[in-house]
Amino acid sequence: MNTMTQRDIYHWLETVKDPEIPVLSLVDLGVITGVTVDNDRVAVEMTPTFVGCPALDMMKHEITEVLTQHGAKAVTITVNFRDPWSSDKISEKGRAALKQFGLAPPPQAQLVTDLEVLEHVPCPRCEGTHTALKNTFGPTLCRSIHYCYDCKEAFEQFKPL
Amino acid sequence: MENEALIELLYKMADDQLILGHRNSEWTGFGPLLEEDIAFSSMAQDKVGHSQALYTLLHSLGEQAPDTIAFLRSAEKFHNCILVELPNGEYDFSLVRHFLYDTAEMIRFEMLRDSSFVPLAQLARKIHGELRYHTLHANTWIKQLGSATEESISRLQHAMSFALPYALGIFEASPYEQTLIDTGVFAGERQLQERWMAKVAEVLASTQLQLPEWSLQQAVLGGRGGRHSEHLAPLLNEMSEVLRIDPSATW
Numbered sequence: 001m002n003t004m005t006q007r008d009i010y011h012w013l014e015t016v017k018d019p020e021i022p023v024l025s026l027v028d029l030g031v032i033t034g035v036t037v038d039n040d041r042v043a044v045e046m047t048p049t050f051v052g053c054p055a056l057d058m059m060k061h062e063i064t065e066v067l068t069q070h071g072a073k074a075v076t077i078t079v080n081f082r083d084p085w086s087s088d089k090i091s092e093k094g095r096a097a098l099k100q101f102g103l104a105p106p107p108q109a110q111l112v113t114d115l116e117v118l119e120h121v122p123c124p125r126c127e128g129t130h131t132a133l134k135n136t137f138g139p140t141l142c143r144s145i146h147y148c149y150d151c152k153e154a155f156e157q158f159k160p161l
Numbered sequence: 162m163e164n165e166a167l168i169e170l171l172y173k174m175a176d177d178q179l180i181l182g183h184r185n186s187e188w189t190g191f192g193p194l195l196e197e198d199i200a201f202s203s204m205a206q207d208k209v210g211h212s213q214a215l216y217t218l219l220h221s222l223g224e225q226a227p228d229t230i231a232f233l234r235s236a237e238k239f240h241n242c243i244l245v246e247l248p249n250g251e252y253d254f255s256l257v258r259h260f261l262y263d264t265a266e267m268i269r270f271e272m273l274r275d276s277s278f279v280p281l282a283q284l285a286r287k288i289h290g291e292l293r294y295h296t297l298h299a300n301t302w303i304k305q306l307g308s309a310t311e312e313s314i315s316r317l318q319h320a321m322s323f324a325l326p327y328a329l330g331i332f333e334a335s336p337y338e339q340t341l342i343d344t345g346v347f348a349g350e351r352q353l354q355e356r357w358m359a360k361v362a363e364v365l366a367s368t369q370l371q372l373p374e375w376s377l378q379q380a381v382l383g384g385r386g387g388r389h390s391e392h393l394a395p396l397l398n399e400m401s402e403v404l405r406i407d408p409s410a411t412w
Contacts, residue, residue, distance in 0.1 A: 050291055051284075052210015081214075081283040086290070109290075135196040136294050137203035145196075161290050 004071065009035045009042060012070050016062045019055045020140045021158075023097040026059060030089025033082070041074040042067050047085045049161070050141040087161045099124050103143065104157035121157045123148035131155075163344050166337030167278055168222060169240070170347055173335070173385055174269070175215035176241035179231055180393070181262060182208030183400055184249055193252045201255070204295055211288055218280055232401040236394045237387040244327035246384070246393040250320075256306070257320040260299040261328040264364070265357045267292045272353065277345035300364055307368025314369050322373055329380035332357075 034045035064075045087106035095105040104124045120129045135145040143156045185205035192198025216227035273285035306313040332354040341347040
């Protein structure tokens with residue numbers, strides 16, 4: 001009989017997407033901070049992107065559903081800030097998916113000492129920096145709104161945090 | 162004693178965030194321009210989320226569940242400062258309040274990153290990062306409108322004179338100041354206020370706004386001890402209306 005491993009869990013969680021950015025899995029988003037398996041009982045530790053992220057409950061629900069479908073008998077999910085989320089936790093694969101989705105990936109937050117870097121974010125379409133920040137707040141907490149003067153279109157960026 | 166001090170600190174922070182979050186949400190659909198509508202709505206979402214995280218910490222210390230604390234207390238059990246409960250008024254007042262409050266909140270969470278109460282320090286590091294967007298927003302508009310037209314400058318100046326005494330109420334000392342300082346939980350309201358005054362002066366220096374004389378300001382106190390203005394009770398009634406009509410409602 002096969003027992004599930006930590007690696008299996010991460011693999012299965014790849015299919016759970018951020019409800020607000022459906023191209024990005026929770027693993028690539030970097031919100032899963034720990035997984036432990038004890039036979040068929042799974043404990044997942046996670047941390048929200050933003051403290052007030054309204055998608056958190058939906059993510060928890062979907063994690064439980066997917067792991068239960070794969071045979072987990074008990075799934076416990078703990079949310080904490082021990083290993084807090086930062087946009088630097090988004091994987092390379094995740095950053096590529098964001099760009100393909102039309103969302104500019106965040107610059108390395110560790111290098112951002114001044115939020116003025118948001119002023120000339122590279123456009124995800126033409127990669128040019130002839131752009132302007134329109135609003136540090138966007139359709140979700142994690143996105144800002146920008147305008148590209150070359151494409152003559154608005155675009156969004158996943159905010160550095 | 163140490164626990165009581167910590168609980169008092171968490172309540173006033175959480176209540177500030179919840180009440181100002183609610184006020185910010187009242188701009189949803191009414192902002193002077195679409196971007197501001199979105200900005201105040203987003204900050205509302207952040208602040209209510211911050212209050213929930215702080216109420217969850219309180220719950221872990223033996224207080225009631227977050228929703229019970231948030232929705233089922235009467236006004237005199239709330240510890241928010243009076244500044245945050247005042248009605249939104251015109252956009253100029255909302256903007257000035259946002260600037261004065263968030264400047265203080267940013268420094269408070271910066272100080273709390275080193276708190277000896279580890280769960281609070283962890284949360285503070287996270288919230289501090291998010292608040293940078295709130296202060297960036299406030300500073301951008303204060304700098305732009307504070308140097309724009311005669312009308313924008315005089316409106317902000319007037320709102321500033323009205324709001325400052327209330328803003329000083331943010332720093333109303335708790336009976337536990339010394340305990341919080343001695344135990345390393347929080348370095349205290351006095352230090353926070355000094356740093357806040359310096360930061361406010363720094364931002365205003367790049368505008369045409371005049372900083373009113375600090376020594377002439379009479380702080381409006383009482384909120385931290387549950388003595389509120391007439392504006393809090395109606396806000397709480399509205400906030401908890403659905404829950405009181407149908408306690409089993411979910412969505």
